[in-house]
Every structure is written in structure tokens, then in C-alpha cells.
Amino acid sequence: MKKQKTVVCAVFGAIILALIAGIVLTDSLYTRTESVSETMQDAVLHEKNKISVFGTEVNPGLVSAFIVTAAVLVFAAIVRIFAVPRFRIVPGKFQMLLETLVGYFDGQAKNGSPHRNSFLGAYVFAAGVYIFVGTALELFGLQAQATSGVSVALPAPLSDINGAIALGCLSYLVILSGGIVGNGIRGVGKTLKDFSLPVSMSFRLFGALLSGALVTELVYYYKALSFVLPVVVGVLFTLLHALIQTYVLVMLTSLFYGEVSEPRKKQKKKLKTEKTEV
């Protein structure tokens, strides 16, 4: 037993030493093309490192978005073909996970908008999955080659301002549609009253996810910070961000949707009828 422990410790130590030696020896092979400020600026604006998609230069965030969509749809198709037909009345662990996921978003939609929620449930489910998976994609550190020739790590789709604006504005349009369906012109008025909503939603998403991306970029820029710390940073700024931002967007969309689609109470008419009865 003691001998086994010694062997395990020796192997572990050897691996660590080999990794450190590899890091030190290969350090001279790579030269930094940009300073930390340039890296951070590019992480925010994506002006320099663009990726070519079918001849069009796009931000890395859009490529991440395509990858997320493809991965999620492939996973969903596999689940639909192989898992859903085998669903049982008493669920197994995987079925329980899927049902909890759908039930959670559906519940959020019902809580936020008790009057009208079937479309909202589907929307917040898709938005929630997109935000969570997109943010968690950062953990994988997928690399893509920029048009400038350098390798860039694919960021979360919503840390790209265009992605955040798209989702923020789409959420606002969904809220507006709820207002129109629920209350007609009055619903439009109610929605337009919160005209700052698309901006606040977009920039909240962008700011929250960008902050995580920036901290991660900063940590990975310096070699000295690349040990142990990424584990903490990965959990704090990626997974927690993913969960929190999913929750925030889903909750806000549901609440605003419920508010604008809520049918108007006919109190005046009731009062009038009560008076006539008296």
C-alpha cells in the first residue's frame, strides 16, 4: 500500500516536472505579436483578429455562435432520435435532467407571464440554452485562425457586441409581440414605454460576458498566472457567468413579456355595474 502511494507520487511529480520543463523550453518558440492592451482591446472590439467565413470577415464571436448552434442542434437531434422515444413514465437520470431543464424554463415563463406563455417558454428555453452553452464554450478554448494569421481562442458568442445586440433586440421584439398579441395597440404602447430595454438588455449581456472574457484573457496572457488560477477563473467567470446571465435574461424577458401581455382589468365597468345594482 505504502509502495503504491510512493509510485503514484513519483509519477505525479515526474509529470509536473516534465510539463514545467516543456513550458520553459518551448517559451522561446513563441513570440507575442501584440501587447496586453492590444489583446484586451481586440477582445472587446474584435477589430483586428477577424475570421473568414465563406469569404466574409466576421468576429470570432459569430464563429462561436455557429459552432454552438451546430453542436446544440446535433445534440438535440441525437436526443430526439435515440432518447425521447425511450422516455418512460418513471424517468431515468438523463430523462430527469432534460425534463428538469424544460420544466425550469417553462416554469419561468409561466411565473413571469401567467396569461400567455406557450411561445415565451420556447423562446426562453432556446435563449437560456444558447447563453449557457455559448458561455461555457470558453472553457474548451477552441482555436481558430484569424485572417491576420494568428491563432485566436473562440470567445463566448455574446461577448461579441453584435451577438449581444442581436439577442437583446430579439428579446425586446419577443416582448413587443407579446404586447401586441395580448393587448393590441395598448400592448405596443406598454412595450415602447420601456424603449431603453433593448439597449439595457444588450449591454448587460455584452458587459457581463465581456468582463469574464477579459479576465480570462488577462489570466492567460501572463505565463505566471497560467497555473492553478485558470481553474478558479474558469469556474467564477465562465460557469457562474453562464448560469447568472441565463437566469437574468430569462427572468427579465419573462417578466416584461408578462407585464405587457397582461389583459387590462375592467374595473371601471365593474364599479358602474355595482352602482346600478345598488
Added chain:
Amino acid sequence: MPLNIDWQQILLHLLNFTILAFGLYLLLYNPIKKFMKKREDEYRERDEKTRNALAEAEEKAGEYARRIAESEKEIAEKMADADRELSLARETKLKETAAEADALLARARSDAQAEKEKMLEEANAQIESVVSEMAEKVILKGGESAAYDAFLSAAKKNGEKHES
């Protein structure tokens, strides 16, 4: 555009998300929700069935309790009737038995009386024969007066014996 905002890329993001949302709705959200709804309906149906069965069972239990109470009442009434009939029959039987006993007693008495009379007649006949026999013997042995005296004393003794 400031902040590298690009309308084309915004539209691409929108297209990408719309495809994702539509695909997720078709492949995951709708089938899973349908399944959950189906199970919920099934459980609701089962619950309703169980409630109906319970109500039916309770109704039947009530009906059976009512029937048992009715049967017990009927049994009690029948037992009371039977008791009444039994006491009546017993009284009738006792009366009949008493009458029979009286008749038997009367018959026995009359039979005994008839027997007594018959015995008395037989005894008288025997006495008469004994007396005549003795008278013949006395006459044959002694005088007529002694025989006559003996006859009288014998008759007297016989008469006293019968009276006692």
C-alpha cells in the same frame, strides 16, 4: 460604426439564433413538453379514476352498512315473532297436555272404580260360595242351629272386614 457594431453580423447572429430556437423547439422543447403533458394527463386521469373508485366504494360501503342494519332489524323482528309463536305454542301444548292428563286421570279413576266394583262383586261371589260351602259342611257335621250360628258369625266377620 463605433464599437465595431456591424449590421450584417447582427443579422447573421439573429439568423443563427432563429435557426437554433426553431430547431430546439422542434427537437427538444416540444417533444419533451408533450411527453410531460401526456404523463401529467395520465396521472390526472389515474387520480380521477381512483377518486371515483373510492367514492363508489364508500357509497357501496354505506349501502352495505344500511343493508346490514336493515337485516339486523329484520332478524330481531323475526326472532321476536318466533319467541311469541313459541310461547304461544308452549302454552297451547301445556293446556292440551293438562287436558289430556285430566282425561287420563278421569279415565284411570273410572277404570279403578270399575275394577273395584268388579273385585267387590267377585269377592261377594267368592264369599257366597265359601259361605254356602261352609254351610254345607256345618249342616253335614252338626245340627241346624249351630250351622245357622256359624253362618251368622261368619257373615258378620266378613261384613266388618269389607267395611274397614
